Structure formats: structure tokens, C-alpha cells
Amino acid sequence: MTVTTTVPAPSAETHASAPAPRRRRGSLMRWFFVAPAVLYMLVFFGYPLVRNVIMSFQHYTPRTFFTGEAPFNGFDNWSGVFSNPLFTSSIWHTLVFTIGSLIGQFVLGLALAVFFARRFRLSGFVRAVLLLPWLVPMVVSAVVWRKLLDQDTGVINTLLMNTHLVDHPVPWLSSPTVALLSAILVNIWVGIPFNMVILYGGLQEIPRELYEAASLDGASAWRTFRNVTLPLLRPVITVVLVLGFMSTVKILDLILALTGGGPAxxxxxxxxxxxxxxxQQLDFGQGAVVGNILILVSAVFAVFYLRANRSDFGQGK
Structure with a gap:
């Protein structure tokens, strides 16, 4: 004779009635692991940000470092920045530089990622070589390109002249109409490896079966790329564009070493x-204003772009 004993399953009330000390201990452990990251963010991001905002409403000069006196001057710094014609032109240059760099980096990076997705001999070595512009410090890259783009002794103009593509040396860095384009081209060269690596990783996650099914259906290469690759790669594209915008809109060292903000x-x-x-002007208050605007632009772009593509992230999981 078999005796069957029924053991009631633990209910939600049983879990809810766990000892209070145990629940508190679990909560403390969670905060224990989160605390280092929170502390790091507060010290290295929160405090400088708050300090920069406060400084934008103060008359902050080199004398302040010795006396500690930085009188509150209201919106004088803000009005001074907005009435400066150089601020308006800087916004336009930042917009052109950022959009031009993002388009060039993304298009060429995606093309290289698709190219290397088809494995061939020495593909790993070639990809490693293409990573060099990303690994070299930005200042070093800018100094090298400054030599290459020199109007009189640069290799680029020498090559163009010897191949009779141009009749006169191109003033890459000395002409107000060409200098910004030169800075964009150099930044594209620097940013291509980052786009290629991230997009290449995203391509590897796309199931091969989808391409086989598209091939059996008679889809062309372009149609397969448009209807299979791009939709599944959209979450990765979002990350690449957001990170690319964040790193491009605030670029300083490349332009300083390449053109110094000039000519004119x-x-x-x-x-x-x-x-x-x-x-240079030692007007820390107005410098803080421009820095706050730069941070605000980056934050607004990130929030709106990520919210607009929230569904893509959900599909990519």
C-alpha cells in the first residue's frame, strides 16, 4: 500500500513573511555593491557639474584662486556669451563638424564592417591594422596630419601636384573655407575604426539562417542588406551614433593641434x-557657460534619441 503525502507549495505570503533582519541584510548588500559606482559618479561627475553651473553665475577670475572671492554676478556671464558673435559661429561650426564627421565615420565604418563580415585570408590582420588610428592618441594623429596637409611641404599636396590633379597647392589648413573640411576629414579617419569594430560585432550577431532564407527567396544583395541587415542592426547603429555624437561634439585636442581654432x-x-x-582669456565664468551649454546639448540629444529608439533596444534583447 502506497501512502501519498502532499506538501503544500510555498506561497507568496511565505516569501513575504521572511524575517525582517534577512530582508534588511539583503537590501544592505545590494546597496553595498552599488555604493562604489554611486560614489564615483558623485565625486567625478556630480560635483564638477554642480561646480561648473555655480561658476557660470560668478565673476570667477585668476584672483579667485588666491582670495577665494567669486562674487555672484547673475546672468552677466550668460548675456556676455550670447552676445558674442564668435559663440554663434562656433555653434554652426560645431554642427557642421559633428554631422559631417558622424556621416563619414558611420558610412565608411559600416562599409568596412560589411566587407570584413565576409571572412577571407588575412582579414584579421587587416582589421588590426585599421584599428591603429583609433589607438594612436588624438594629439599625435593631429600633429601627423598637420605635417601631411602642410600647404608647401605636405605629402598630400606633393602627391596631388605630381599626379596633376591640382595646379596649385591646396591650402588645407590655412584657408578659412577649407580648414573646417580638413578637420572633418581627419576626424573621420580617426573615428572609422570605432564604427567598424562596433558594427562588425553587431553583424556577427545576426543569424546566418536569415541570409540563407533571403537567398532562397531570390533577394538581391541590396534588398537583403536593406530588409535583413539594417533592421536587425538598428540597436547597434543607435549606440554607435549616440556614442559618436558624444565624443565628436566636444572634441578639443584634435582641432587645437591641427588648426588651433583658426584660421580666422x-x-x-x-x-x-x-x-x-x-x-586663454582667463574668463572662467563665461567658459563655464559654454561648457554648460555643451553638456546640455549632449544630454538633450542622448535623452531624445534613446527614447525615440527605445523599442529598438527592446527588440535587440
């Missing part, structure tokens, strides 16, 4: 304007 302020961006006001 033709390559002056919000990043270089912040540097110029704070460390």
Missing part, C-alpha cells in the same frame, strides 16, 4: 571656445 576662427567650435575663454 573658421574651425572654432564650442569645445575650443570653452578652452579659449577659460585658459
Amino acid at each position: 576662427d573658421s574651425t572654432q567650435t564650442l569645445g575650443t571656445l570653452t578652452y579659449q575663454m577659460s585658459f
Whole structure:
């Protein structure tokens, strides 16, 4: 004879009635692991941000470092920045530089990622070589390109002249109409490896079966790319564009080493304007204003873009 004993399953009330000390201990452990990250963010991001906002409403000069006196001057710094013609032109230059760089980096990076997705001999070695522009410090890249783009002795003009593609040396860095384009081209060269690596990783996550099914259905290469690759790669594209915008809109070292913001302020961006006001004109209050605007632009772009593509992230999981 078999005796069957029924053991009641633990209910939600049983879990809810767990000892209070245990629940508190679990909560403390969670906060224990989160605390280092929170502390790091507060010290290295929160405090500088708050301090920069306060400084934008103060008359902050080099004398302040010795006396500690930074009188409140209201919106004088803000009105001074907005009435400065260089601020308006810097916004335009920042917009052109950012959009031009993002388009060039993304298109070429995606093309290289698709190319290397088809494995061939030495593909790994070639990809490693293409990573070099991303690994070299930005200042070093800018100095090298400054030599290459020199109007009189640069290799680029020498090559163009010898191949009879141009009749006169191109003033890559000395002409107000060409200097910004030169800075964009150099930044595209620097940013291509980052786009290629991230997009290449996203392509590897797309199931091969989808491409086989598209091939059996008679889809062309372009139609497969448009209807299979791009939709599944959209979450990765979102990340690439957001991170690319964040790193491009605030670029300082590349432009400083390449053109110094010139000629005739033709390559002056919000990043270089912040540097110029704070460390050349020693007007830390107005420099803080431009820095706050730059942070606000980045934050607004990130929030709106990520919210607009929230569904894409959900599909990519």
C-alpha cells in the first residue's frame, strides 16, 4: 500500500513573511555593491557639474584662486556669451563638424564592417591594422596630419601636384573655407575604426539562417542588406551614433593641434571656445557657460534619441 503525502507549495505570503533582519541584510548588500559606482559618479561627475553651473553665475577670475572671492554676478556671464558673435559661429561650426564627421565615420565604418563580415585570408590582420588610428592618441594623429596637409611641404599636396590633379597647392589648413573640411576629414579617419569594430560585432550577431532564407527567396544583395541587415542592426547603429555624437561634439585636442581654432576662427567650435575663454582669456565664468551649454546639448540629444529608439533596444534583447 502506497501512502501519498502532499506538501503544500510555498506561497507568496511565505516569501513575504521572511524575517525582517534577512530582508534588511539583503537590501544592505545590494546597496553595498552599488555604493562604489554611486560614489564615483558623485565625486567625478556630480560635483564638477554642480561646480561648473555655480561658476557660470560668478565673476570667477585668476584672483579667485588666491582670495577665494567669486562674487555672484547673475546672468552677466550668460548675456556676455550670447552676445558674442564668435559663440554663434562656433555653434554652426560645431554642427557642421559633428554631422559631417558622424556621416563619414558611420558610412565608411559600416562599409568596412560589411566587407570584413565576409571572412577571407588575412582579414584579421587587416582589421588590426585599421584599428591603429583609433589607438594612436588624438594629439599625435593631429600633429601627423598637420605635417601631411602642410600647404608647401605636405605629402598630400606633393602627391596631388605630381599626379596633376591640382595646379596649385591646396591650402588645407590655412584657408578659412577649407580648414573646417580638413578637420572633418581627419576626424573621420580617426573615428572609422570605432564604427567598424562596433558594427562588425553587431553583424556577427545576426543569424546566418536569415541570409540563407533571403537567398532562397531570390533577394538581391541590396534588398537583403536593406530588409535583413539594417533592421536587425538598428540597436547597434543607435549606440554607435549616440556614442559618436558624444565624443565628436566636444572634441578639443584634435582641432587645437591641427588648426588651433583658426584660421580666422573658421574651425572654432564650442569645445575650443570653452578652452579659449577659460585658459586663454582667463574668463572662467563665461567658459563655464559654454561648457554648460555643451553638456546640455549632449544630454538633450542622448535623452531624445534613446527614447525615440527605445523599442529598438527592446527588440535587440
